[in-house]
Amino acid sequence: NAGVTQTPKFRILKIGQSMTLQCTQDMNHNYMYWYRQDPGMGLKLIYYSVGAGITDKGEVPNGYNVSRSTTEDFPLRLELAAPSQTSVYFCASSHSSGAYEQYFGPGTRLTVT
Protein backbone atom coordinates (compact mmCIF):
# COMPACT_ATOMS: atom_id res chain seq x y z
CA ASN A 1 0.00 0.00 0.00
CA ALA A 2 1.18 3.51 -0.80
CA GLY A 3 -0.58 5.01 2.24
CA VAL A 4 -1.09 8.77 1.91
CA THR A 5 0.40 10.40 -1.18
CA GLN A 6 0.70 14.11 -1.89
CA THR A 7 1.58 16.02 -5.03
CA PRO A 8 3.52 18.10 -5.75
CA LYS A 9 6.46 17.79 -3.32
CA PHE A 10 7.60 21.37 -3.92
CA ARG A 11 5.99 24.39 -5.54
CA ILE A 12 6.78 28.09 -5.93
CA LEU A 13 3.83 30.40 -6.53
CA LYS A 14 3.64 34.08 -7.31
CA ILE A 15 1.39 36.28 -5.19
CA GLY A 16 -2.18 36.09 -6.47
CA GLN A 17 -1.81 32.75 -8.25
CA SER A 18 -3.96 29.75 -7.39
CA MET A 19 -3.18 26.07 -7.11
CA THR A 20 -4.50 22.76 -5.84
CA LEU A 21 -2.56 20.43 -3.58
CA GLN A 22 -3.52 16.83 -4.22
CA CYS A 23 -3.93 14.17 -1.54
CA THR A 24 -4.88 10.53 -2.03
CA GLN A 25 -5.07 7.64 0.43
CA ASP A 26 -5.51 3.95 -0.38
CA MET A 27 -6.43 2.71 3.11
CA ASN A 28 -10.18 3.28 2.73
CA HIS A 29 -10.11 5.74 5.63
CA ASN A 30 -13.17 7.87 6.27
CA TYR A 31 -11.34 10.70 8.01
CA MET A 32 -8.95 13.01 6.19
CA TYR A 33 -7.16 16.21 7.23
CA TRP A 34 -5.04 19.06 5.98
CA TYR A 35 -2.42 20.65 8.24
CA ARG A 36 0.15 23.35 7.70
CA GLN A 37 3.50 23.60 9.45
CA ASP A 38 5.23 26.95 9.64
CA PRO A 39 8.97 27.13 10.45
CA GLY A 40 9.70 26.24 14.07
CA MET A 41 6.07 25.47 14.81
CA GLY A 42 3.81 22.48 15.22
CA LEU A 43 1.16 21.53 12.72
CA LYS A 44 -2.11 23.46 12.57
CA LEU A 45 -5.35 22.05 11.22
CA ILE A 46 -6.74 23.76 8.12
CA TYR A 47 -9.71 21.56 7.15
CA TYR A 48 -10.93 18.07 7.88
CA SER A 49 -13.44 15.61 6.48
CA VAL A 50 -15.19 12.72 8.20
CA GLY A 51 -16.46 11.17 4.97
CA ALA A 52 -17.18 11.79 1.31
CA GLY A 53 -19.27 14.92 0.89
CA ILE A 54 -18.56 16.20 4.41
CA THR A 55 -15.96 18.84 5.20
CA ASP A 56 -15.43 21.30 8.03
CA LYS A 57 -13.08 24.09 9.02
CA GLY A 58 -10.16 23.64 11.36
CA GLU A 59 -8.10 26.25 13.18
CA VAL A 60 -6.70 28.16 10.17
CA PRO A 61 -9.09 27.83 7.17
CA ASN A 62 -8.87 31.35 5.72
CA GLY A 63 -7.55 31.43 2.16
CA TYR A 64 -8.21 27.73 1.53
CA ASN A 65 -10.98 25.52 0.21
CA VAL A 66 -11.47 21.75 0.14
CA SER A 67 -13.76 19.20 -1.39
CA ARG A 68 -14.30 15.49 -0.75
CA SER A 69 -16.10 13.85 -3.64
CA THR A 70 -14.56 10.40 -3.05
CA THR A 71 -13.26 8.49 -0.04
CA GLU A 72 -9.75 8.43 -1.50
CA ASP A 73 -9.16 12.06 -2.50
CA PHE A 74 -9.08 15.28 -0.49
CA PRO A 75 -7.65 18.19 -2.54
CA LEU A 76 -6.76 21.53 -0.95
CA ARG A 77 -7.31 24.65 -3.06
CA LEU A 78 -5.37 27.88 -2.51
CA GLU A 79 -7.01 30.91 -4.07
CA LEU A 80 -5.07 34.18 -4.50
CA ALA A 81 -1.85 32.96 -2.88
CA ALA A 82 -0.25 35.25 -0.28
CA PRO A 83 3.24 35.17 1.31
CA SER A 84 1.59 34.15 4.60
CA GLN A 85 0.68 30.84 2.97
CA THR A 86 4.34 29.90 2.59
CA SER A 87 4.49 26.69 4.61
CA VAL A 88 4.76 22.91 4.49
CA TYR A 89 1.38 21.27 3.97
CA PHE A 90 0.58 17.81 5.27
CA CYS A 91 -2.37 15.64 4.40
CA ALA A 92 -3.38 12.88 6.81
CA SER A 93 -5.99 10.15 7.07
CA SER A 94 -7.45 8.01 9.83
CA HIS A 95 -9.84 5.08 10.03
CA SER A 96 -11.88 6.88 12.69
CA SER A 97 -11.60 9.24 15.63
CA GLY A 98 -10.27 8.60 19.14
CA ALA A 99 -7.20 6.41 19.50
CA TYR A 100 -6.91 5.64 15.80
CA GLU A 101 -3.62 6.80 14.34
CA GLN A 102 -3.52 9.61 11.82
CA TYR A 103 -1.26 8.61 8.92
CA PHE A 104 0.56 11.49 7.31
CA GLY A 105 1.69 12.10 3.76
CA PRO A 106 5.25 13.29 2.99
CA GLY A 107 4.23 16.94 2.78
CA THR A 108 4.32 19.69 0.15
CA ARG A 109 6.69 22.62 0.59
CA LEU A 110 5.02 25.73 -0.83
CA THR A 111 6.72 29.09 -1.27
CA VAL A 112 4.74 32.19 -2.26
CA THR A 113 6.85 35.11 -3.52
Place this chain on the structure above:
Amino acid sequence: AQTVTQSQPEMSVQEAETVTLSCTYDTSESDYYLFWYKQPPSRQMILVIRQEAYKQQNATENRFSVNFQKAAKSFSLKISDSQLGDAAMYFCAYRWYSGGGADGLTFGKGTHLIIQP
Protein backbone atom coordinates in the same frame (compact mmCIF):
# COMPACT_ATOMS: atom_id res chain seq x y z
CA ALA B 1 -9.94 25.52 22.71
CA GLN B 2 -7.32 23.03 23.71
CA THR B 3 -3.69 24.08 23.95
CA VAL B 4 -0.53 21.98 24.03
CA THR B 5 2.73 23.32 25.45
CA GLN B 6 6.20 21.89 24.99
CA SER B 7 8.53 24.00 27.11
CA GLN B 8 11.82 22.54 25.86
CA PRO B 9 12.71 23.85 22.37
CA GLU B 10 15.82 21.65 22.32
CA MET B 11 17.23 18.74 24.30
CA SER B 12 20.56 16.97 24.02
CA VAL B 13 21.44 13.49 25.32
CA GLN B 14 24.37 11.12 25.07
CA GLU B 15 23.84 7.97 23.07
CA ALA B 16 22.59 5.06 25.26
CA GLU B 17 21.31 7.41 27.97
CA THR B 18 17.75 8.29 28.93
CA VAL B 19 15.96 11.54 28.12
CA THR B 20 12.53 12.88 29.04
CA LEU B 21 10.58 15.33 26.89
CA SER B 22 7.89 17.41 28.59
CA CYS B 23 4.38 18.22 27.45
CA THR B 24 1.45 19.89 29.19
CA TYR B 25 -2.00 20.51 27.80
CA ASP B 26 -5.15 22.32 28.71
CA THR B 27 -8.62 20.86 28.25
CA SER B 28 -11.99 20.77 29.95
CA GLU B 29 -12.78 17.32 28.55
CA SER B 30 -12.50 14.14 30.60
CA ASP B 31 -12.12 11.72 27.68
CA TYR B 32 -9.42 12.39 25.10
CA TYR B 33 -6.32 10.94 23.48
CA LEU B 34 -2.71 12.05 23.50
CA PHE B 35 0.04 11.26 21.03
CA TRP B 36 3.75 11.73 20.52
CA TYR B 37 4.90 12.08 16.91
CA LYS B 38 8.48 12.05 15.64
CA GLN B 39 9.56 14.16 12.65
CA PRO B 40 13.06 13.34 11.34
CA PRO B 41 14.81 15.58 8.78
CA SER B 42 12.86 13.79 6.04
CA ARG B 43 9.84 15.66 7.59
CA GLN B 44 7.71 12.50 7.60
CA MET B 45 5.43 12.42 10.66
CA ILE B 46 5.78 9.11 12.50
CA LEU B 47 3.62 8.00 15.43
CA VAL B 48 5.73 7.09 18.46
CA ILE B 49 3.18 6.34 21.16
CA ARG B 50 -0.42 7.05 22.15
CA GLN B 51 -2.30 7.28 25.46
CA GLU B 52 -6.01 7.07 26.17
CA ALA B 53 -6.99 9.45 28.96
CA TYR B 54 -9.34 6.93 30.59
CA LYS B 55 -6.47 4.47 31.07
CA GLN B 56 -4.46 4.90 34.26
CA GLN B 57 -1.64 2.69 33.01
CA ASN B 58 1.11 4.52 31.19
CA ALA B 59 1.66 3.46 27.57
CA THR B 60 4.92 1.76 26.57
CA GLU B 61 6.36 0.95 23.14
CA ASN B 62 9.77 -0.73 23.38
CA ARG B 63 12.26 2.01 24.44
CA PHE B 64 9.54 4.67 24.54
CA SER B 65 7.24 5.22 27.49
CA VAL B 66 5.06 8.01 28.80
CA ASN B 67 4.35 9.47 32.20
CA PHE B 68 0.70 10.50 32.02
CA GLN B 69 -0.52 12.63 34.92
CA LYS B 70 -4.17 13.39 34.18
CA ALA B 71 -4.81 15.69 37.13
CA ALA B 72 -1.71 17.73 36.32
CA LYS B 73 -2.48 17.59 32.56
CA SER B 74 1.03 16.40 31.89
CA PHE B 75 2.17 13.90 29.26
CA SER B 76 5.95 13.42 29.12
CA LEU B 77 7.86 11.06 26.83
CA LYS B 78 10.80 9.02 28.11
CA ILE B 79 13.27 7.56 25.64
CA SER B 80 15.55 4.91 27.11
CA ASP B 81 18.85 3.74 25.61
CA SER B 82 18.87 6.67 23.16
CA GLN B 83 20.06 5.86 19.65
CA LEU B 84 21.38 8.05 16.87
CA GLY B 85 18.22 7.31 14.89
CA ASP B 86 16.13 8.95 17.62
CA ALA B 87 17.43 12.38 16.61
CA ALA B 88 14.40 14.33 15.35
CA MET B 89 11.72 16.85 16.25
CA TYR B 90 9.20 15.41 18.68
CA PHE B 91 5.66 16.75 18.80
CA CYS B 92 3.09 16.21 21.50
CA ALA B 93 -0.48 16.22 20.20
CA TYR B 94 -3.96 16.26 21.73
CA ARG B 95 -6.80 14.68 19.79
CA TRP B 96 -10.14 16.39 20.11
CA TYR B 97 -13.37 14.97 18.79
CA SER B 98 -17.12 15.11 19.24
CA GLY B 99 -20.02 12.79 18.66
CA GLY B 100 -21.06 14.97 15.76
CA GLY B 101 -17.92 14.06 13.83
CA ALA B 102 -15.61 16.98 14.61
CA ASP B 103 -12.08 15.69 14.90
CA GLY B 104 -8.49 16.81 14.71
CA LEU B 105 -5.10 17.09 16.40
CA THR B 106 -3.71 20.09 18.27
CA PHE B 107 0.09 20.05 18.28
CA GLY B 108 2.72 21.61 20.51
CA LYS B 109 5.61 23.55 18.98
CA GLY B 110 7.95 20.60 19.25
CA THR B 111 11.23 19.66 20.92
CA HIS B 112 14.36 19.19 18.85
CA LEU B 113 16.20 16.14 20.22
CA ILE B 114 19.94 15.88 19.59
CA ILE B 115 21.77 12.62 20.22
CA GLN B 116 25.47 13.01 21.03
CA PRO B 117 27.58 10.01 19.93
